[in-house]
Amino acid sequence: MGAIQNKLGAPITEELALVQAAKKGDDSAFEELVRRYDRNVFRIAQHITQNREDAEDVVQEAFLKAYGNLAQFQEQSKFYTWLVRIAVNEALMKLRRRKPERTVSLDEDIKTEDDSLPREIADWSPNPEQQYTQAELREILSKTIQGLPPGFRTVFVLRDVEGLSTEETAAALDLSVPAVKSRLLRARLQLRERLGRYFQKRESGDGNK
Amino acid sequence: MKCSEFLHELTNYLDGVLDEKTKVELENHLSWCHNCYVVCDTTKKTIEIYRDSQLYELPEDLRSRLRSAIMAKCQQQKRRGPQSV
Numbered sequence: 461m462g463a464i465q466n467k468l469g470a471p472i473t474e475e476l477a478l479v480q481a482a483k484k485g486d487d488s489a490f491e492e493l494v495r496r497y498d499r500n501v502f503r504i505a506q507h508i509t510q511n512r513e514d515a516e517d518v519v520q521e522a523f524l525k526a527y528g529n530l531a532q533f534q535e536q537s538k539f540y541t542w543l544v545r546i547a548v549n550e551a552l553m554k555l556r557r558r559k560p561e562r563t564v565s566l567d568e569d570i571k572t573e574d575d576s577l578p579r580e581i582a583d584w585s586p587n588p589e590q591q592y593t594q595a596e597l598r599e600i601l602s603k604t605i606q607g608l609p610p611g612f613r614t615v616f617v618l619r620d621v622e623g624l625s626t627e628e629t630a631a632a633l634d635l636s637v638p639a640v641k642s643r644l645l646r647a648r649l650q651l652r653e654r655l656g657r658y659f660q661k662r663e664s665g666d667g668n669k
Numbered sequence: 670m671k672c673s674e675f676l677h678e679l680t681n682y683l684d685g686v687l688d689e690k691t692k693v694e695l696e697n698h699l700s701w702c703h704n705c706y707v708v709c710d711t712t713k714k715t716i717e718i719y720r721d722s723q724l725y726e727l728p729e730d731l732r733s734r735l736r737s738a739i740m741a742k743c744q745q746q747k748r749r750g751p752q753s754v
Binding site for chain 2: 485487490491494495498499502503506507515516519520523524527528578581582583584588589597598601602605616620621623626641644645648649651652655656659
């Protein structure tokens with residue numbers, strides 16, 4: 461069983477050149493940065509807000525904020541990490557506005573350490589995702605991740621869906637590296653357990669009929 | 670290695686950042702502990718399924734609409750001069 465590979469590997473120097481051009485007022489360079497990262501920002505925003513309109517707003521607000529504050533960007537971190545940080549904050553604000561009855565922060569839901577220990581160990585059928593149509597699978601995945609507390613699903617999305625490193629995720633969320641690791645483990649285990657309800661091997665038959 | 674220790678190292682293992690000694694111990698544990706093997710395997714599948722799911726893809730028409738709106742607002746902001754947003 462090998463390690464999971466990250467997928468984000470855009471050349472940093474090229475990104476930096478675009479940022480520097482944009483800082484000097486080249487809007488086409490900024491537009492290129494939008495093109496480069498709009499899909500990522502939208503995905504992150506929708507994962508956090510679980511609402512398409514909010515995610516659209518977050519994309520606009522995050523890029524607009526980045527544009528307005530470009531002069532403050534220090535170039536010590538990746539532009540993308542900086543942008544993600546802005547987007548996550550915008551998305552959490554949306555979530556708070558939408559759910560005023562409960563506080564929403566990345567620090568909530570720290571319960572006991574064993575709340576995500578595996579209880580259900582049953583194995584999955586081989587290629588479980590093929591038991592469902594694409595639309596059904598998306599529905600399952602979306603419903604499943606919605607059940608996670610925002611602080612967990614944000615870490616999971618940045619690390620495992622968007623491919624940020626642990627350090628980048630920590631920087632984007634203003635969390636410590638151990639906090640990111642602990643949330644990531646629990647997010648992964650909770651998702652695994654919840655998906656198991658759909659993907660488990662059937663008692664009779666092989667589930668692939 | 671005990672099951673609880675395996676669980677503690679699972680994320681590091683899946684991320685490929687374990688030192689060689691711990692990795693060997695963990696894989697040794699997986700070779701005889703079926704439950705941990707299943708947890709490890711299905712956790713890995715969970716990550717892969719989400720990563721490959723194309724959940725919340727931005728449709729091209731919406732994408733260009735958003736981009737035009739962003740660039741138009743940027744222009745407005747530029748005309749108004751520097752200010753905090």
